Amino acid sequence: MESESFYGVTLSEKEPIAQFDVPDIPEEYIVHSHKLIIKQISLGSEAKTGEFNVVQAETNVNDDGEKKTVKIPIAVLKVGETRSLRPNVEFPNGSVTFKLVQGTGPVYVCGKAEMNFGEFDDGQIYGEEYSDEDEESEVEFDEEAAPQTNGKSNKKK
Numbered sequence: 001m002e003s004e005s006f007y008g009v010t011l012s013e014k015e016p017i018a019q020f021d022v023p024d025i026p027e028e029y030i031v032h033s034h035k036l037i038i039k040q041i042s043l044g045s046e047a048k049t050g051e052f053n054v055v056q057a058e059t060n061v062n063d064d065g066e067k068k069t070v071k072i073p074i075a076v077l078k079v080g081e082t083r084s085l086r087p088n089v090e091f092p093n094g095s096v097t098f099k100l101v102q103g104t105g106p107v108y109v110c111g112k113a114e115m116n117f118g119e120f121d122d123g124q125i126y127g128e129e130y131s132d133e134d135e136e137s138e139v140e141f142d143e144e145a146a147p148q149t150n151g152k153s154n155k156k157k
Contacts (some may be wrong), residue, residue, distance in 0.1 A: 003115045007036060010044075011055060011098060012105035020113070021095045034115040035092040042084040043077040044106035053077045053103030057089070059096045077107060 009018035020036050043053055055075040060067050075085050098109055 005113045006110070007038075007113050008108065008110040009098060010105070011100040011107045011109065013100075016100040016105075018098045018109070019095065020091075020098070022093075034113070035090050036096055036111060036113050038074070038087055038089045038091075038109060038111040040084065040086050040108075040110050041075040041077070042108045042110075043079065043082075044108060046106060047077075047079050047083075048104060049079045051078065051103050053105055053107050054101050055107055055109065056099045056101045057091070057096055058099065059091055060094055073101070075107070077103075 007020060009020075011018060022034055041055060047053060053076070054073050055077075056071055057074045058069060058071045061070050062068075074087055074089055077083060077085070100107055
């Protein structure tokens with residue numbers, strides 16, 4: 001089963017840090033994958049002219065079996081130059097901290113959280129019966145029918 005949800009935060013001088021944590025899942029479910037995908041980062045209309053607003057992402061990664069913390073800027077925004085970015089950045093399998101490391105904002109970070117999970121119970125996967133036998137379906141073709149292009153027949157009149 002898959003689940004998607006909207007994710008959005010506002011970073012500002014008053015609240016420069018936002019944390020995304022993987023939600024708690026009941027024990028009977030097994031999480032196959034989860035990720036946060038950042039689709040857009042925008043500078044608010046109240047942002048100061050000439051000020052750079054830098055958004056940093058901090059997350060843990062596995063490097064040769066060793067966990068490391070990575071901190072990297074994912075957006076540099078400035079009134080009159082760049083007010084919005086569409087980074088399409090993915091953060092798989094973990095929590096992420098977003099921080100406004102420079103500027104006063106407001107900066108809006110939005111995207112979606114995706115989770116793929118299922119319940120395994122004696123031959124059932126995702127609540128459906130599992131069978132080793134392949135189900136074959138027969139597709140019948142009308143060999144005399146003319147091929148179509150863009151919904152129109154190619155037959156000559």
